[in-house]
Amino acid sequence: MKEKRYVIIGAGMAGILAGIKLLERGEKNFIILEKTGALGGTWRDNRYPGLTCDVPAHAYTYSFAPNPDWSSYYCGGAEIRRYFEKVAADFGVMPYIRFNSEVTSSVFDEANATWTVSVADGSVHEVDIVIAASGVLHHPKIPNIPGLDSFKGHAFHSARWDDSAPLDGSRIGIVGCGSTGIQILTALTGRAKQIVALQRSPQWVMPVPQFDYMEEEREAFRRDPKLIDEIRYNKDYWAAIIRFTEGITNIDGPEMAEIEELCRQHLEDSIKDPVLREKLRPNYRAACKRLIYSWCYYDHVQKPNVYVETGSIDRVEPDGVRMKDGTFHPLDVLVLATGFHADRFIRPASVIGRGGKTLDEAWAVRPTAYYAMALPEFPNFFLLNGPTGPVGNFSLIDIAEAQWGYITQLIDRLKEGNARAVEPTTDAMADYEERRIAAAKKTIFGSGCTSWYLDDTGVPASWPWSYQNFVDSMAKPNFEDYRFAA
Numbered sequence: 001m002k003e004k005r006y007v008i009i010g011a012g013m014a015g016i017l018a019g020i021k022l023l024e025r026g027e028k029n030f031i032i033l034e035k036t037g038a039l040g041g042t043w044r045d046n047r048y049p050g051l052t053c054d055v056p057a058h059a060y061t062y063s064f065a066p067n068p069d070w071s072s073y074y075c076g077g078a079e080i081r082r083y084f085e086k087v088a089a090d091f092g093v094m095p096y097i098r099f100n101s102e103v104t105s106s107v108f109d110e111a112n113a114t115w116t117v118s119v120a121d122g123s124v125h126e127v128d129i130v131i132a133a134s135g136v137l138h139h140p141k142i143p144n145i146p147g148l149d150s151f152k153g154h155a156f157h158s159a160r161w162d163d164s165a166p167l168d169g170s171r172i173g174i175v176g177c178g179s180t181g182i183q184i185l186t187a188l189t190g191r192a193k194q195i196v197a198l199q200r201s202p203q204w205v206m207p208v209p210q211f212d213y214m215e216e217e218r219e220a221f222r223r224d225p226k227l228i229d230e231i232r233y234n235k236d237y238w239a240a241i242i243r244f245t246e247g248i249t250n251i252d253g254p255e256m257a258e259i260e261e262l263c264r265q266h267l268e269d270s271i272k273d274p275v276l277r278e279k280l281r282p283n284y285r286a287a288c289k290r291l292i293y294s295w296c297y298y299d300h301v302q303k304p305n306v307y308v309e310t311g312s313i314d315r316v317e318p319d320g321v322r323m324k325d326g327t328f329h330p331l332d333v334l335v336l337a338t339g340f341h342a343d344r345f346i347r348p349a350s351v352i353g354r355g356g357k358t359l360d361e362a363w364a365v366r367p368t369a370y371y372a373m374a375l376p377e378f379p380n381f382f383l384l385n386g387p388t389g390p391v392g393n394f395s396l397i398d399i400a401e402a403q404w405g406y407i408t409q410l411i412d413r414l415k416e417g418n419a420r421a422v423e424p425t426t427d428a429m430a431d432y433e434e435r436r437i438a439a440a441k442k443t444i445f446g447s448g449c450t451s452w453y454l455d456d457t458g459v460p461a462s463w464p465w466s467y468q469n470f471v472d473s474m475a476k477p478n479f480e481d482y483r484f485a486a
């Protein structure tokens with residue numbers, strides 16, 4: 001087997017995974033290029049109060065690195081970040097990470113079947129294989145609200161939390177009520193004098209349990225990891241995941257009806273004031289936008305210091321937000337929980353493949369990749385959690401692990417030595433796109449709402465088939481669909 005040289009782009013969950021897995025294979029000829037000074041990706045960028053992963057902690061864990069120490073069923077962001085730091089250290093990945101190394105370009109040289117990866121500090125790395133593990137939601141979307149710059153208080157995006165912003169006793173406006181906005185709201189009701197939730201569209205909320213693990217339980221997990229497996233692979237949890245993916249792909253079936261009924265009943269049962277209840281009732285189907293999983297949002301939104309504003313924002317003024325109907329909300333802090341540009345992936349770094357083809361050209365209509373991992377004309381270039389991969393309410397760690405298992409089977413072919421470059425054929429890619437788009441339009445994500453799942457043409461960019469289909473697809477590549485070049 002011929003040794004390969006790798007660059008992994010990004011030291012978040014997926015990049016750390018790739019590093020660990022390469023070491024496991026005895027491959028040490030790699031570096032992880034990380035644009036910032038710390039690892040953790042989304043768990044490094046997001047530090048907002050209330051940040052919680054809405055996948056149960058024992059399921060949001062590498063399969064090979066169970067963590068007996070999780071404090072609760074759903075865990076906070078700081079604890080998750082510490083987990084990734086510990087795993088990266090325990091599995092020996094740290095020496096391979098080059099921090100403050102933002103990749104600016106990756107260029108393929110067809111004659112030599114190598115990638116030249118350039119970094120902002122001027123360094124250049126020549127490798128055989130590029131693994132782009134640069135994440136999905138990492139370019140904050142700043143809303144174009146007139147007057148935003150004139151605000152005298154603290155205004156900032158949720159993923160760029162301003163630690164100097166006064167929260168206790170303050171009047172806080174939160175623009176956006178996606179997963180982020182509602183978590184911030186629930187964390188601040190006990191601290192703020194007043195919260196104005198500036199809600200353009202309400203969200204459906206799925207009730208979930210939350211509880212702390214007691215020290216005796218953690219001790220038991222340490223003694224007997226099988227107890228952790230019982231949670232990670234809990235049959236009810238997996239049945240819910242399967243039901244969910246069945247539901248989103250068969251939108252008039254019983255699974256979707258059950259999800260919708262659960263969310264509707266949660267709203268009816270929880271919100272006492274009929275006016276507020278109607279403000280919080282979405283006019284689209286549950287799970288069309290990514291479902292909010294919360295055990296406490298409806299409690300907090302009913303607190304006396306919370307006001308849900310459903311009017312349109314006209315402008316930001318120095319002392320607050322003016323609505324189109326003239327209402328003025330005086331504010332000290334304005335949090336923009338307005339989401340991310342979900343179509344960027346590795347960009348703005350430029351990627352130039354075979355024959356000078358650029359990633360921007362390949363993605364002129366929409367970002368896509370063959371089974372979310374590879375692209376024609378970009379040999380030996382693989383994405384983890386790339387476009388069109390599953391992004392539903394389940395663990396992206398499991399997704400990345402399955403994708404890695406698939407990618408290594410392609411790499412093994414290269415290492416066997418008969419070919420130096422591999423990429424999907426254009427026919428295979430076209431067939432995948434045709435099938436994917438047709439299926440995506442029929443998913444719940446395409447049932448009539450706006451969301452970050454939709455690409456510029458309104459097609460959902462998420463995996464449009466069942467979870468089992470994903471697992472089966474990842475088990476083994478169809479090698480006929482790939483072009484292996486000597």
Ligand code: NAP
Nearest residue numbers: 052053054143176177178179180181200201290337338339
């Ligand atoms: P998001 O789901 O895209 O929500 C953005 C919110 O901002 C929406 O309510 C949107 O309203 C609103 N908005 C955007 N621009 C606006 C404008 N100009 N004026 C008024 N409102 C505006 O973003 P997010 O909440 O950051 O969540 C993104 C994703 O991150 C989630 O779906 C999830 O995948 C992930 N996430 C996960 C967790 C977790 O627990 N695992 C936590 C946080 C985030 P409209 O709906 O009307 O567009």
